Each structure stands twice: as structure tokens, then as C-alpha cells.
Amino acid sequence: MSHPASPTETDPASTRPASTAAPGTPAALGRILRRRVLAPGEALTFAALKLRLIGLPTGLGSTGLGAAGWALIAVAAVLGGLLRFVRLGDPHALVFDETYYVKDAYSMLQSGYERSWPDNANPAFIAGHPQLQNTPEYVVHPPVGKWLIAFGMWLFGSDNGFGWRFSAAAIGTLSIVLIGLAAWLLFRSRVLAGLAALLLAIDGHHLVMSRTGLLDIFLSFFLLAAFVALLLDRDDGRRRLARRLSDAAADGLGTVTAGRPALLETGPFLGLRPWRLLAGILIGLALGTKWSALSFVVVFGLMTLLWDLNARRLAGIQHWIRAGIVKDGLLAFVAIVPVAAVTYLFTWTGWFLSGDAWDRQWAAQNPSTTWSWIPASLRSLWHYHLTAYQFHQGLSAEHPYQASAWTWLVMGRPTSFYYESPTGPVSGCDVQNCSSAILSVGNPLIWWTAALALIVLLFWWIGRRDWRAGAILAGVAAGYLPWFLYPERTTFFFYAVSFEPFLVLGLTMVAGRVLATPRTADDGTVPAARRRWGIVVIGVFVAAALLLTAFFLPIWTAEVIPYEQWRLRMWMPSWI
Structure with missing residues (x-):
């Protein structure tokens, strides 16, 4: 019985005859790797099956990510953590949809479910004097992200931006570690694990979402x-x-x-x-x-x-x-x-344990003989979900920063979370006209090359049957393509953070091919000159990405800069 090797799972270099070696040893694995056809007894050994099904890690005898791999990921995570936590409390304001989710989180911290607020409640909330009311509030998003925001407020207080943004920054930093682990599991390369972690750490879109008390960074984390x-x-x-x-x-x-x-x-x-x-x-x-x-x-x-x-x-x-x-x-x-x-x-435990959350008593107020066998609490929750679904279906209100899904990959209309024009001279701006902004635009080099990388991955998946390309494309497709089913719905670019890690993994996969060019030498190794060129190309790319991060950082973190410096960073008219 023979088992031809799959080109997508292993890459045997030749059909040289086997030498005697103990099963499972590096020598035995090397013999199996070199041969395309194995004897029946050898094909069903654990070493041969494991090699066929999982392949090898970075090399024969390698056992895992190792200290070097974890060190690379840790460096990226520390850098990403600094970018996310330094000046996290600025601006001291509820930016964009924080006006909903942060106040909902505070409400859940107090009573386990969302309660209503009076009109113009933000100034009092920011000042540390929340005016939470006793009536339930109708909300259309589930509670997990708001519970996580509430956790940061429980730790550091609800009267400061650091408290209501802490959990987002922590989850965003943990995402850097996770994507490094994902890259290792996909590519079995410590360098690529570190590269993926670094690219996510320095990207502005992920950075902005990690510094804002919105739900989407938590969604992205759980999916990754x-x-x-x-x-x-x-x-x-x-x-x-x-x-x-x-x-x-x-x-x-x-x-x-x-x-x-x-x-x-x-x-x-x-x-x-x-x-x-x-x-x-x-x-x-x-x-x-x-x-x-x-x-x-x-x-x-x-x-x-x-x-x-x-x-x-x-x-x-x-x-x-x-x-x-x-x-x-x-x-x-x-x-x-x-x-x-x-x-x-x-x-939904908080909702279940409450007595007066929104729709909590709907089943009692609307008895049914047909569905009486279903617990009243579940029937009430079902009705709540039905109305929330209808709300999402009909959400088509005009918004100045709405963005069609067609524009997301090229960042055609990033979302402006915050903009103020302090009159100078003020701290950080020694001219009369200054700007302080938070724009959810990504690092252009990372996003635009990642969009191109998707085309390459599509060819690798279809033409080479590479499961890694298929897995990455599946993540992008799951987070991106469904939005095209709702062309009339009001959508925003920052929704793309749910599949952004998969874009980074796709870019990392292409970078791996540049670093490890096709094997052309007789001994199966990569020619030294071509490897050097690959290192130079990726090195220049990473350096350019780091420089762009430093350039765009002020408009990601609400630094006060001269208006002309802000205008210099608006590369497209649609970014304004």
C-alpha cells in the first residue's frame, strides 16, 4: 500500500532510498520526508502519519515556537501596548459611539442591564456626576462588550477615559499576542509570527479601535x-x-x-x-x-x-x-x-436576573397558548431579538462618515471619531490654528499591500490548494462579504476591524514567500543571494511601515498639532 504525499501538506525533495533509522527520530523523519512512496508498514507509523497530516515545524527536531519566537511576539506586544496605553485617557470626552456604549456599560455596572439617560447627559457623566435614570433603555447590541468596558470602569473609575477605555486597550494588546500565535500555527515560522504581531501592533485602525470604548475590538479579539x-x-x-x-x-x-x-x-x-x-x-x-x-x-x-x-x-x-x-x-x-x-x-445573565429590563416582562404581558411550553423569559428575549433585528434591517439613516463596504479595503472613507480645533498657542501647538483628531484610518502601506495580498492568496488557494491561504480568505470573507448583502444599510469602515487580523495574516504569508524564495538549488536550499534580497525587501517594508505609523500617530491619538500638520495627513479628500 502506498500513500502519495500531498504537495500542500509536505514537500518531499526527492525519492532517494531510505536508510535505517529508529522510528520517530530526526533521521527517520528525514527519510520519510525525502520519499514519495512508503511501504505499508512504514506508512502507518505515527511518525509518517504525523508528518503527512501536520507537516514539520520550522525544521527537523523543532518542537514549538520557542523562546526566540515568544520574544519576538513579546517585543511587538510591548510596542503595541505602549501605543495603546500612553495617553489613553485623552481626550477626556465621549468620542463617537462611546456616548452609547460607555454609558450603557456604566448602567450595567450599576444594575446588570441598560437604563436610560436624560438628554445632554454627557457633560455630567464626563464630570463624574452620572444622571442614570430608573427606566430601562432599548439597545440593539448584546451585552458582552459593554460588560468588558464596565470591567475597566470598575477597576479605574467611570469618571475618566482611562477607565472606560482600559479593557479595549488590554484586549487590543492581547490581540497582538494572539495573531503572533496564529501566524506560528499557520506558517511554522518564528520570524513570521513576530512580523504578524508587529504589523497589527503598529496599524492605526486597530490602534484607534483599541483606544476607544466601542464594541468592535472585542468582537475582533474573540473571532481571532x-x-x-x-x-x-x-x-x-x-x-x-x-x-x-x-x-x-x-x-x-x-x-x-x-x-x-x-x-x-x-x-x-x-x-x-x-x-x-x-x-x-x-x-x-x-x-x-x-x-x-x-x-x-x-x-x-x-x-x-x-x-x-x-x-x-x-x-x-x-x-x-x-x-x-x-x-x-x-x-x-x-x-x-x-x-x-x-x-x-x-x-444575557444580567437581563435574565432583572425584573424590569427592556422587554423582560413581554411574555407575561402577551401570553400565548401556542408557545406556552417555552419559558416566559426565553419568549421575552426572543421578542427583544426580533425587534432588534428589524431595527438593524431598517438602519439606513444618513451619516457623514458612512462608508460602503466597497471602499473598506482601500480605506476610502475612514470614520472620524473626534475632532477639535483648539485655538493656539496651546500645549503641543505653537501656532494659532491647531487640530486634535482621532481618525480610524489604517497604516496605508499595511492596508493597501494587504488588499493586494488577497489576490495572491486567492491564486495560491485555488491553484496550489494551500489550506493556509484558504483559512485566511475564509476569515476575510466571513467578516467582509456579508455586508454586501445590505447595500442600503448605514455602514462604517471601522466594522472592518473584525477581519483586519486576517488581512495582516494574508500580508504576512506573502511576506514569508518573499523571505523564503522558491527552492531552486540541487540540495533544496534557498540561494543565499535571493534570501538576502528577500530580507532587504521585507526590512525596507517594515521600516517604511514604522515611519508611517510615527507620521500618522498624532491623528490616531488626538495629539494637538498645527492645523497644517493635520491637513498634511489627509491623503485623500474623502478622509476629511
Whole structure:
């Protein structure tokens, strides 16, 4: 029996004959790597199956990200943390939609649900004299993000911007670590893990969202964390498959029918997998932040199922489609959909425990004989969700900074969160006309090259069947494409932060190809001259991105600068 290697999973260099070596040793792995066809006994060893299903990390004998990889990610996280936390309390104002979410968070901190505010409540709130009323408030977003904002206010107070922005900055900084881990799991390169972390750390769009008390940075974090959990599950599931197949083969189970072991008809059950359960919880938390995470439930669910189907195919299982659906797909559904739904319901605990939150008593006021078997609290929550959905469907009010999804990748209309024109001379501005602004525009070099990288990834996914390109494109598609279904809805560019980490991962993948050019030498190594050119190109790119971050930083962090300096940073008329 032979098992031809998949070009997307391993990259055997030749078909040189094997030498004797102990199974699982670097020498044995090297022999397997060099050969395209293995003997039946060798093909079902754990080393051969693991190599076929997972591939190698950075090199033979490498065991993980290691101290060097974590150090690179840590440096990026420290830099990103400084950018996010320094002057976090400025401006001392409720910027853009903080006027809703910060006050809602304060309300939830007081009573567990959202209560109403009088007109013009912001000045009193900013001054530390909140005028929270006793009547419930109708809101259309779930509670998780607001609970997280409330956590920062509980720690540092509700009368200062640092308190109501702390959680966003902390989650944004943790996202830098997460994307580094995602890059490692995708590319098995410490350098690319550090590069992905650095690019996210210095991008202005992610930075602005991390310095503002809005919901979207929390949505982005939970979705990225779920993606990382599914990547870990991919390795764990394939490792389980390799181990169970190799153990069964070693025990001589199920040999042979028409030359094929019966074990390879459908393969083993792999059971409920902890990383996949964690992904379900994280997706539930994302849904509990914003409903736009719903598309990720579908896309991530299909993605992880396709990974399992391909794993069984690569392992040599004959009925891999049927086996993948029955033995993996059903358990994957249980681990993701019901778990996410239960987690989502749990996020409404404050609403359930209240007696007078919005629509809390709707079922009691509208009794039903048809649905009486459903608990009144769930019927009330369903009605609440129905009205909120209708609100979102009909949201088409004009806004000066609304932006069609067609313009997001090129940052055609970034959202202005804050703008003031202090009269000078003032601190930081020694001229008469000054500006203080927060514009959710990304680092142009990062965003525009990432948009181009998506085209390259599309070719790699279709032409080379590269699963990594497909996974990244799936994340972008889940966060981006659904917005095209609602062309009349009022949308904003900052919604793109939900899929921005996947843009960065796509750019990192292309950068990895530049750094490690195609193998052309006889020994399979990268020519030194071409590698040097790759290092130079990526080095220049990173240096230019850092310079642009320094250039745009004032309009990301509300620094007071001369008006002419602000105008110099408005590269497009649509940015104003």
C-alpha cells in the first residue's frame, strides 16, 4: 500500500532510498520526508502519519515556537501596548459611539442591564456626576462588550477615559499576542509570527479601535481567538488521528480486505476535542458582542469540517467524505453551534436576573397558548431579538462618515471619531490654528499591500490548494462579504476591524514567500543571494511601515498639532 504525499501538506525533495533509522527520530523523519512512496508498514507509523497530516515545524527536531519566537511576539506586544496605553485617557470626552456604549456599560455596572439617560447627559457623566435614570433603555447590541468596558470602569473609575477605555486597550494588546500565535500555527515560522504581531501592533485602525470604548475590538479579539483555537484543534485532531491509526495498525487490527486494512475504510472516532469546544465558547462570546459574528459560525464550522475531511483523505482512508461527516462533522457541530448558543444565552445573565429590563416582562404581558411550553423569559428575549433585528434591517439613516463596504479595503472613507480645533498657542501647538483628531484610518502601506495580498492568496488557494491561504480568505470573507448583502444599510469602515487580523495574516504569508524564495538549488536550499534580497525587501517594508505609523500617530491619538500638520495627513479628500 502506498500513500502519495500531498504537495500542500509536505514537500518531499526527492525519492532517494531510505536508510535505517529508529522510528520517530530526526533521521527517520528525514527519510520519510525525502520519499514519495512508503511501504505499508512504514506508512502507518505515527511518525509518517504525523508528518503527512501536520507537516514539520520550522525544521527537523523543532518542537514549538520557542523562546526566540515568544520574544519576538513579546517585543511587538510591548510596542503595541505602549501605543495603546500612553495617553489613553485623552481626550477626556465621549468620542463617537462611546456616548452609547460607555454609558450603557456604566448602567450595567450599576444594575446588570441598560437604563436610560436624560438628554445632554454627557457633560455630567464626563464630570463624574452620572444622571442614570430608573427606566430601562432599548439597545440593539448584546451585552458582552459593554460588560468588558464596565470591567475597566470598575477597576479605574467611570469618571475618566482611562477607565472606560482600559479593557479595549488590554484586549487590543492581547490581540497582538494572539495573531503572533496564529501566524506560528499557520506558517511554522518564528520570524513570521513576530512580523504578524508587529504589523497589527503598529496599524492605526486597530490602534484607534483599541483606544476607544466601542464594541468592535472585542468582537475582533474573540473571532481571532476562536480562529487560533481551531488551528490548535486542527493539529490536535490530526495528531489524534495519526496516533489512533498507528496504534491500531501496530496492534494488527482489521487486516485486510482486498489488500486494504479494514481500519482504513472509515478510520477511528476522534471524540470531542477541547480546542474545538473552546472555539465554540469564543464564538458565543463574539455573538454576545455583536451579531455580525453569526457569519463566522457558518464559515468557521465549514472550515474545520473541511480540514477534518482532508485529514482523513491524506491518511489514506477510503470513505473519507462519509467518515469525515459522520465521525467528525456531527461532533464538530455539537462543539460549535450548541456550545456557542448556550454561551450566548449565558451572556444575557444580567437581563435574565432583572425584573424590569427592556422587554423582560413581554411574555407575561402577551401570553400565548401556542408557545406556552417555552419559558416566559426565553419568549421575552426572543421578542427583544426580533425587534432588534428589524431595527438593524431598517438602519439606513444618513451619516457623514458612512462608508460602503466597497471602499473598506482601500480605506476610502475612514470614520472620524473626534475632532477639535483648539485655538493656539496651546500645549503641543505653537501656532494659532491647531487640530486634535482621532481618525480610524489604517497604516496605508499595511492596508493597501494587504488588499493586494488577497489576490495572491486567492491564486495560491485555488491553484496550489494551500489550506493556509484558504483559512485566511475564509476569515476575510466571513467578516467582509456579508455586508454586501445590505447595500442600503448605514455602514462604517471601522466594522472592518473584525477581519483586519486576517488581512495582516494574508500580508504576512506573502511576506514569508518573499523571505523564503522558491527552492531552486540541487540540495533544496534557498540561494543565499535571493534570501538576502528577500530580507532587504521585507526590512525596507517594515521600516517604511514604522515611519508611517510615527507620521500618522498624532491623528490616531488626538495629539494637538498645527492645523497644517493635520491637513498634511489627509491623503485623500474623502478622509476629511
